[in-house]
Amino acid sequence: MSKYLLLRHLExxxxxxxxxxxxxxxxxxxxxAVTRLQPAQVIEEVKASGLRGRGGAGFPTGLKWSFxxxxxxxxxxxxxxxxxxxxxxxxxxxxxRNPFQFLEGLAIAxxxxxxxxxxxxxxxxxxxQAVFLDNCIVEMQKAGYLGDKLxxxxxxxxxxxxxxxxxxxxxxxxxxxxxxxxxxxxxxxRPPFPAVEGLYSxxxxxxxxxxxxxxxxxxxxxxxxFCEYGTVKSPGVKIFSLSGRVNxxxxxxxxxxxxxxxxxxxxxxxxxxxxxxxxIMQAGASxxxxxxxxxxxxxxxxxxxxxxxxxxxxxxxVIVIDDSVSLDWLINKTVHFFKHESCGxxxxxxxxxxxxxxxxxxxxxxxxxxxxxxxxxxxxRQMQNKCLCALGEFSIMAVMTAIERFPEDFTVTNGR
Amino acid sequence: MNQTAIKYAREIEALFxxxxxxxxxxxxxxxxxxxxxxxxxxxxxAINDIAEIVGISTTEVASVVxxxxxxxxxxxxxxxxxxxxxxxxxxxxxxxxLRALCAALEIDPGGTTKDGLIxxxxxxxxxxxxxxxxxxxxxxxxxxxHERQTVESAMQTVQELREQEKHE
Ligand SMILES: Cc1cc2nc3c(=O)[nH]c(=O)nc-3n(C[C@H](O)[C@H](O)[C@H](O)COP(=O)(O)O)c2cc1C
Ligand code: SF4
Ligand code: FES
Numbered sequence: 001m002s003k004y005l006l007l008r009h010l011e012x013x014x015x016x017x018x019x020x021x022x023x024x025x026x027x028x029x030x031x032x033a034v035t036r037l038q039p040a041q042v043i044e045e046v047k048a049s050g051l052r053g054r055g056g057a058g059f060p061t062g063l064k065w066s067f068x069x070x071x072x073x074x075x076x077x078x079x080x081x082x083x084x085x086x087x088x089x090x091x092x093x094x095x096x097r098n099p100f101q102f103l104e105g106l107a108i109a110x111x112x113x114x115x116x117x118x119x120x121x122x123x124x125x126x127x128x129q130a131v132f133l134d135n136c137i138v139e140m141q142k143a144g145y146l147g148d149k150l151x152x153x154x155x156x157x158x159x160x161x162x163x164x165x166x167x168x169x170x171x172x173x174x175x176x177x178x179x180x181x182x183x184x185x186x187x188x189x190r191p192p193f194p195a196v197e198g199l200y201s202x203x204x205x206x207x208x209x210x211x212x213x214x215x216x217x218x219x220x221x222x223x224x225x226f227c228e229y230g231t232v233k234s235p236g237v238k239i240f241s242l243s244g245r246v247n248x249x250x251x252x253x254x255x256x257x258x259x260x261x262x263x264x265x266x267x268x269x270x271x272x273x274x275x276x277x278x279x280i281m282q283a284g285a286s287x288x289x290x291x292x293x294x295x296x297x298x299x300x301x302x303x304x305x306x307x308x309x310x311x312x313x314x315x316x317x318v319i320v321i322d323d324s325v326s327l328d329w330l331i332n333k334t335v336h337f338f339k340h341e342s343c344g345x346x347x348x349x350x351x352x353x354x355x356x357x358x359x360x361x362x363x364x365x366x367x368x369x370x371x372x373x374x375x376x377x378x379x380x381r382q383m384q385n386k387c388l389c390a391l392g393e394f395s396i397m398a399v400m401t402a403i404e405r406f407p408e409d410f411t412v413t414n415g416r
Numbered sequence: 417m418n419q420t421a422i423k424y425a426r427e428i429e430a431l432f433x434x435x436x437x438x439x440x441x442x443x444x445x446x447x448x449x450x451x452x453x454x455x456x457x458x459x460x461x462a463i464n465d466i467a468e469i470v471g472i473s474t475t476e477v478a479s480v481v482x483x484x485x486x487x488x489x490x491x492x493x494x495x496x497x498x499x500x501x502x503x504x505x506x507x508x509x510x511x512x513x514l515r516a517l518c519a520a521l522e523i524d525p526g527g528t529t530k531d532g533l534i535x536x537x538x539x540x541x542x543x544x545x546x547x548x549x550x551x552x553x554x555x556x557x558x559x560x561x562h563e564r565q566t567v568e569s570a571m572q573t574v575q576e577l578r579e580q581e582k583h584e
Contacts, residue, residue, distance in 0.1 A: 083543045084540070084541060084543065085541070086502045086503045086504060086540070086541035086545065087503065087504050087541070087545050088541075088543060088545070089543045089544055089545050089546060091543075092543045092544070123543070124449070124484065124486045124559070125486070125542055125543070125552060125559055126543075127558040127559035127560075128558065128559065128560060128561075131558070160434045160435075162442070162445070162446070163445065163446065163449060164445070164484070165445055165448070165449070165484030165485070165486040165487055166484050166485035166486035166487075166539075167483065167484050167485065168540065168541075179445070180442055181439065181441060181442055182439075182441035182442045182443065182444035182445060182470065182472075182480070183441070183476075183480065184479055184480055184483040184484075185483065185484075200436060200439050241545065241546070242546070243504040243507075243545040243546050244503075244504050244507045244545075245507055249504075249545070249546035249547075250546045251546075281503075284503075284541075285502075285503055285541075317545075319503060319504055319507070319545075321507075325507070330503070333502065333503045333506055334503060337502060337503070337540055337541075340540060341540065343483075
């Protein structure tokens with residue numbers, strides 16, 4: 001078996017060149033889907049693979065596709081390449097170095113839901129990646145992998161790129177759709193869900209770049225082959241973006257269920273400068289912070305095991321915090337981020353992130369009081385379950401778990 | 417006269433082909449990017465033009481400009497150095513890098529150099545968290561990343577841009 005399913009460019013030089021990609025089996029999955037399978041069969045295969053969304057929410061991909069009604073047309077597929085969660089940089093590597101596998105996956109998804117136009121929404125900062133992707137799309141067209149009558153069948157498909165312009169909230173799927181429609185990126189009320197009323201009010205599938213990049217393997221080799229990787233409930237592999245206080249930061253592909261220890265101390269080379277690991281943020285700035293004791297380090301990184309630690313795997317962006325970092329400083333950073341990125345549509349999040357940032361600044365001061373910390377915790381708890389979209393909920397995770405799990409960083413007399 | 421429509425006639429045609437005919441509003445963001453790239457900001461005039469091109473109100477276009485951080489509605493430096501000071505980068509010394517670079521350029525964060533060439537801004541995560549400290553440069557060539565930076569390497573980029581400017 002090849003070492004990688006997704007980061008295959010680490011083994012195959014120049015995989016971003018279409019000739020090299022084809023030579024290494026590229027587009028075999030797409031060809032098989034379009035020429036030998038019915039769209040419904042593709043959906044069934046993906047369902048059987050147990051593939052879950054890699055954008056953060058972990059929703060079963062095949063199931064999501066099956067929600068599209070068959071009496072409303074056209075259908076659209078949108079690839080989410082907004083990648084703006086602090087600590088996350090995996091989709092960017094795929095776009096730059098294994099772009100055709102992602103595009104092939106997007107084409108397979110489009111065929112499965114009978115879409116003839118697909119959009120790739122890239123964060124505005126991915127300007128060069130968008131230019132590059134546009135070239136890749138042209139090359140696929142020239143080679144007959146996109147356009148009219150694919151592989152001599154009646155199926156036709158076009159892929160278009162659309163650049164955002166700097167807004168984390170546009171990674172949220174309904175805000176993303178608003179943004180493609182040329183509006184400000186504020187989430188929509190749900191229901192209706194995008195599967196029924198999505199882009200231009202038409203049935204729409206939205207999937208993360210990494211999710212889509214898994215599809216060529218699944219279709220070419222079958223669901224059972226895919227399930228040989230990972231755990232029973234979390235099959236497949238995952239790209240872990242490793243950053244923070246670690247010797248070898250970077251993207252690492254591992255089967256779901258590998259442990260934090262394998263990632264951080266094995267591949268990541270441990271903690272620099274003789275420091276000890278203190279905490280783990282495994283879902284970027286949106287994490288519930290995990291206290292990095294032996295039990296946590298030996299926990300398998302899959303959706304269920306991480307949930308059992310009182311956290312969520314999310315986008316699997318593992319930020320390592322060492323014992324020189326105080327968490328009052330850290331949550332001031334994360335809250336500052338969410339305050340900046342709150343779209344302002346609903347009051348609990350707009351006002352809550354504003355007040356939390358005021359309080360995290362205060363908590364950072366030498367003369368902070370126990371009341372300041374308590375008030376911060378109260379504001380966070382008051383926001384819980386009241387926000388219109390998940391951004392508001394994300395913003396309180398680190399705050400509440402830091403105060404709860406690392407009380408020593410919030411005492412009034414810890415040397416301040 | 418709609419200057420923007422004339423200047424970008426070819427691009428507008430391509431953009432309209434990309435989105436369904438009844439959804440030309442989708443061309444707003446790409447058009448704003450074009451204008452921003454050429455002028456390093458988006459003027460009121462351009463906002464009016466774009467509103468007319470896609471057939472929506474000026475207010476709607478202006479609100480899009482206001483919402484997204486990569487659009488600016490007033491002129492500053494020709495090039496914007498956008499330094500990530502978010503969590504992972506801060507753990508790698510990005511705050512110190514920002515201060516040191518600003519000191520070397522004799523400006524405050526958010527400020528513009530005397531020659532009007534460079535504005536330094538603090539930004540949120542740029543999806544390159546393993547390669548901090550880093551910044552992107554937003555200017556007439558679009559956006560480019562400069563990773564694993566030191567004040568010396570950043571100042572070298574500044575120097576190159578200053579040289580380039582002299583020859584234009
Ligand atoms: C505030 C916010 C930001 C998000 N950012 C991203 C993102 O950058 N990339 C992404 O794929 N999903 C992001 N998501 C999740 C998407 O809403 C959506 O669940 C995902 O794109 C679905 O694709 P998947 O099922 O393949 O994971 C974000 C969600 C929220 C609430
Ligand atoms: S929770 Fe925050 S980001 Fe989400 S809709 Fe409300 S204000 Fe906007
Ligand atoms: S935190 Fe700076 S690039 Fe992600």
